[in-house]
Amino acid sequence: MLINGARQSGKSTLTALVAGTQENPLTKSLDRPQILEAAREDPNTFVEHPGLLVIDEIQYAPELLLPIKYQVDIDPRPGRYLLTGSARVLGLKSLPDALPGRMETIELWPFSQGEIEDGVDGFAEAVFHLADAPLPVLPGDSRRSLSLRIARGGFPEAVARSDPRRRRRFLASYVSTLIDRDIRDLSDISKPADLRRLLQLVAARTGQLLIAANLASDLSVSARTVQRYLDLCEEVFLIKRVPAWSSNLATRVVATPKVACVDSGIASYLLGLDENRLATGGDLFGPLLEGFVLMELSRQLTWAEDDIRLFHYRTKDQVEVDAVLEKADGRIAGVEVKASATVRSEDFRGLRLLERQAGDAFAAGVVLYTGDQALSFGPRLKALPVSALWRLPR
Structure with missing residues (x-):
């Protein structure tokens, strides 16, 4: 699942609440330079995790989406990945053709x-x-x-x-x-x-x-x-x-x-x-x-x-x-x-x-x-x- 929305609209807070209900969750934020570098250097290993993997600000490393597709294809259990993005990820020109039919998108807006x-x-x-x-x-x-x-x-x-x-x-x-x-x-x-x-x-x-x-x-x-x-x-x-x-x-x-x-x-x-x-x-x-x-x-x-x-x-x-x-x-x-x-x-x-x-x-x-x-x-x-x-x- 992808939660897409503006910065500071509550995406990280929402994902933390969801992760708190799961067993063995792991959150990786691409806002942190060393984590982003690791994602780009070894994307296949980066997306491996037996529980829920939360990846924050996925737009910074769209190259992760193909390895995620591979993981989902070999193990199609729903709810393995929770992604967030502060840009319209599906509209990025660098986005690989990896997601149709495999991901549900929710837009998160500032408070009503x-x-x-x-x-x-x-x-x-x-x-x-x-x-x-x-x-x-x-x-x-x-x-x-x-x-x-x-x-x-x-x-x-x-x-x-x-x-x-x-x-x-x-x-x-x-x-x-x-x-x-x-x-x-x-x-x-x-x-x-x-x-x-x-x-x-x-x-x-x-x-x-x-x-x-x-x-x-x-x-x-x-x-x-x-x-x-x-x-x-x-x-x-x-x-x-x-x-x-x-x-x-x-x-x-x-x-x-x-x-x-x-x-x-x-x-x-x-x-x-x-x-x-x-x-x-x-x-x-x-x-x-x-x-x-x-x-x-x-x-x-x-x-x-x-x-x-x-x-x-x-x-x-x-x-x-x-x-x-x-x-x-x-x-x-x-x-x-x-x-x-x-x-x-x-x-x-x-x-x-x-x-x-x-x-x-x-x-x-x-x-x-x-x-x-x-x-x-x-x-x-x-x-x-x-x-x-x-x-x-x-």
């Missing part, structure tokens, strides 16, 4: 809001049943409370630091480590300052369409360079691209995706914003709130019992829906995000268009807003507080 509050986030599943359920009674979150959630993000170390200055120091160190070490380990970056500027531009555009040519113009670099940087940032779980939804499956492949920072705390740090500045004004609260919602939904999809995928919706006339959730059976639900304490009929324009296009496949449409009341705007259209994301039961 429900996890922070010891709850179970059920919105991504419950939204498909809203049309048949009474309006929920949910406490709302004020703009200041939401600003704190956005600026804090979900990394366990950031959540544990109540002092905003200490939290920002962690985020600063985190970004520097990713740029100066992890990304450079994946590819030669001649100008890391350009990569940092790109991340700042992406943070400012969170929840917006990702157009590489525009970013290239702002950075005065080639679109090819921007695309390579974006790929690297996605490989190390800094950003996420959200594809466009269309009833025409072929259209989805070529449509322009949206982009968001995986962690809203990192996005806020890159833009020099703390919870006070977010709460008291500025044009970036709305985009950051939308990115925050997109990533909360992404986290929930990793534990949803149903196969649900995340998209966005946008027409040529620029009518849009911020998030579209689609089940394997074809049913969809739309989610629009409004950084306002009031909601109006016109806020459902994109959802109504999506409802007409999807027809019977449209299960529900929700406007998430910063108010504190659940309201109905039609049989399948509801307005809910943003807090429904982590307070609505499955």
